[in-house]
Amino acid sequence: MSGVLVTTTINGDAVQFACPEEETLLDALRDRVGLLGVKEGCGTGDCGACSITLDGRLVCSCLVLAAEAEGREIGTVEGLVEGGKLHPLQESFISHAALQCGICTPGFLVAAKSLLDRNPDPTETEIRYALAGNLCRCTGYDKIVRAVQNAAKEMRTAKSA
Amino acid sequence: MRYEAPTTSSEAAALLAAETGEAFVLAGGTDLLVRMKNLMVEPELVVDVKRIDAMRSIEATTDGGFRIGAAVPGIEVGEHEALGRAWPGVVEAVQLIGSDQIQGRCTIAGNVCNASPAADTTPALIAADAQVEIVGPKGRRTLPVASVATGPGKTSLAKGELVEAILLPPRPAHSGDAYLRFTPRTEMDIAVVGAAVSLTLKDGVITAARVALGAIAPTAIEVEAAAAAIIGSKLDDGAIAALVAACSAACKPIDDKRGTIEYRTEVAGVLAKRAAMIAFERAGGSR
Numbered sequence: 001m002s003g004v005l006v007t008t009t010i011n012g013d014a015v016q017f018a019c020p021e022e023e024t025l026l027d028a029l030r031d032r033v034g035l036l037g038v039k040e041g042c043g044t045g046d047c048g049a050c051s052i053t054l055d056g057r058l059v060c061s062c063l064v065l066a067a068e069a070e071g072r073e074i075g076t077v078e079g080l081v082e083g084g085k086l087h088p089l090q091e092s093f094i095s096h097a098a099l100q101c102g103i104c105t106p107g108f109l110v111a112a113k114s115l116l117d118r119n120p121d122p123t124e125t126e127i128r129y130a131l132a133g134n135l136c137r138c139t140g141y142d143k144i145v146r147a148v149q150n151a152a153k154e155m156r157t158a159k160s161a
Numbered sequence: 162m163r164y165e166a167p168t169t170s171s172e173a174a175a176l177l178a179a180e181t182g183e184a185f186v187l188a189g190g191t192d193l194l195v196r197m198k199n200l201m202v203e204p205e206l207v208v209d210v211k212r213i214d215a216m217r218s219i220e221a222t223t224d225g226g227f228r229i230g231a232a233v234p235g236i237e238v239g240e241h242e243a244l245g246r247a248w249p250g251v252v253e254a255v256q257l258i259g260s261d262q263i264q265g266r267c268t269i270a271g272n273v274c275n276a277s278p279a280a281d282t283t284p285a286l287i288a289a290d291a292q293v294e295i296v297g298p299k300g301r302r303t304l305p306v307a308s309v310a311t312g313p314g315k316t317s318l319a320k321g322e323l324v325e326a327i328l329l330p331p332r333p334a335h336s337g338d339a340y341l342r343f344t345p346r347t348e349m350d351i352a353v354v355g356a357a358v359s360l361t362l363k364d365g366v367i368t369a370a371r372v373a374l375g376a377i378a379p380t381a382i383e384v385e386a387a388a389a390a391i392i393g394s395k396l397d398d399g400a401i402a403a404l405v406a407a408c409s410a411a412c413k414p415i416d417d418k419r420g421t422i423e424y425r426t427e428v429a430g431v432l433a434k435r436a437a438m439i440a441f442e443r444a445g446g447s448r
Contacts, residue, residue, distance in 0.1 A: 004164060021164040021207070022197065044195045046349075048262055057236060057265035063194045064266070065187070067164040068209060111261065132348040133260020 008069040010035070011079030019066045026050045028066035029076065037077035037106040041135065048134035051107035051114075052076050058114040060133075077106035080113060088158070089113055092151035093144070100138035108134045112148045120156055124149065166209040170216070170296040170325045173208050178321025180206040186323050187211075188232050189266035191259065192275045208323075215325055219244060225331030229292075231270035231324045236261075238269065244368040248329055250338030250357055250436075250445060254285035257342060260349055267332075270324040276310035279352040279376040283310065285340040287373035287383050288357035291329050297322035305367050307373075310380040322377075333369075336364040337443030339436040342375070352376045353420040356408070356432035358440040360391070365446055367391050372404070372437075375410040377429050384411040387433060396441045396448055404437060405430035 007016045010033060019034040026043075029035045029052070041049035044061045050061040053075035080087035089112050092098070099105045108131060115122060115130040122130065127148050128141070136144060167173045176183050182205025185193055196202045210216050216230040219241050224357035227244055237242065238255045245252045258267050258281055272282045273293065286306040293309055295302050298321040306327070309316050318324075339361035344350035355375030364391050372387035414425035441448065 020162075022162040022204075024194065024198075026418065035369070043198050045191055045259070051262055054265070057234070058261050059265040060262045062198070063263075065164060065190070065207070065209070067166070067196070068187075068190075070166075071228050114261070121335060129348065130261055133262040 003069075004067045006066055006070050008072055008074060010074045011076060017048075017066075021065070021067055023066045024062050024073075025052070025054075025064040025066045025069055026061040028069075029074075031059060032066075035076050035078055039103050041103065041107075046135070047104070048107040048111060049104050051110040051134065053110065053114060058111055075110070077109050080109060087113065088154050089148065089151040090117070092147040092154070096143050096147035096150060098139060098143040098147035104134060104136045104138075106144055108136065108144055112151070115148070116152055116155065120152060120159075122148075122152060162204050163206045164209065165206065165407040166212045168212050168214070170210075170323070172215055173210055173213060173323055174296050174298055174321050176206065176208050177323060182206065186274070188216075188268040188271040189234055189263075191263050191267045192271060208325065222328070222331075227329040229269055229327040231326055232268060235240055235259075235264040235267045235269075239264070244329075247332045248289060248338060250340045250359060250440065251282070251285045251289050251291070251329065253353075254281045254342075254357065256341040257281045257340075269327050272301070273306055273309050273327070274316055274318070274324060276312070276314050276316050276380070277351075278310075278313055278379055278381065279355065280310075280381065281340070281352060281375070283307075283381040284355045284357040284373040285338065285446070286327065286329075287381055288340075288359040288371045289329055289338060290359070290371060291327055293324045294326045294328055296325045301325075303328065306379060307381070307383055311363055312379045333361050335444050335446075336360065337440040337445075339439035339443065341432045341436045341439075343432060351419065354414075354425050354428045354432055355381070356429060356436045357378075358433065358436040360440050360444055362441075362444045362446050365448075367394055367396065367441070370410065372408065372433060374408060374411065374429050374433065377414040377425050379413075382411060384408055384433075386411065391437060396446065399438065401434050405434050408433040412420050429446055 022132035039049035184206040216232040342352035342355040360370040370388040387407035394400035
């Protein structure tokens, strides 16, 4: 069969899968690896529902070929949980009701974590710019922004404690 | 479709040259994968250039300029402090492209070779007098950025040729550049008009300038008459008025959902004026 064998690291685990050359990383993560937290919204890089990190950089997995992942490090929303414990961003999204239908939520979480990794104390404007590549048709964004602000505050407090 | 990820530019050129079907270079993929998804293209061969060392870094060149590899994503351009000090207008043009997710992938070389009339980096690079370094089956050549796009989606690159790097020239003291675009939204939008100005001062007087406009013609264009209008001046009101008139006169835009011919023609002058004032201030000038 034609196709490529891809060996990569996903959320710290070594993973290998085979797929056609033209398959996107989004489709491979969902259909070959079974990581269903990665969502397809638009499939053209506009909505951010498929956000992942690739070698630490936030990207849309719909705009990456699965073959490109060879030897790279991938991070998805599934990697946010540590030891069965939700990430502070996830807790904050729940407590702030920062989601309704939920399809955009994994992308928002991955993008928000990418922001807080770089900038632990972002302003509201910085949060809104950093999340401009993630679309939500339910919440009106306000609760999402507040959830990120709250998580950032809790993470800073936890770090200084 | 075949996927290849060679480690040298000459290997990439050979692969592209040998392919008889549709072949594409994959840098950031932010245009190519969208076109594949929409079945606007069905490549026989995709050549991923991100494993080619010569395309992966930003280097200061021995002459005092910069060499930006064709696979360097926008976010790395934005993080490069020395580049940002020397060419703030070029860097702000790069940073205007898309979301953080897109910045993690999109490249300057891809923006230039995608050949959209509304590409944000192209006017800034033309104003900066940037060149592209091209590798092909017959060897290397350099080409001014303005000569890459020949029309919407069309370039002057021959079969088998690909861009290895963008070359920015050395920067004299008291120089500044700026790029502005007009979009109805603040983020995630395509330029209705883009305007870039690069200039150098001596004793507060403009001694050299380049002006370029985007989204007002089938390709981004250099407007020499607009540069001539401000060279020799301290960017006084008369010089600005002449710059604005020259920019509007150079416009050959289309009417579309983003803007009418009249609107684009008017806005081109306004943006060029504002970009000139920012570039002038960055160069240390005072009006």
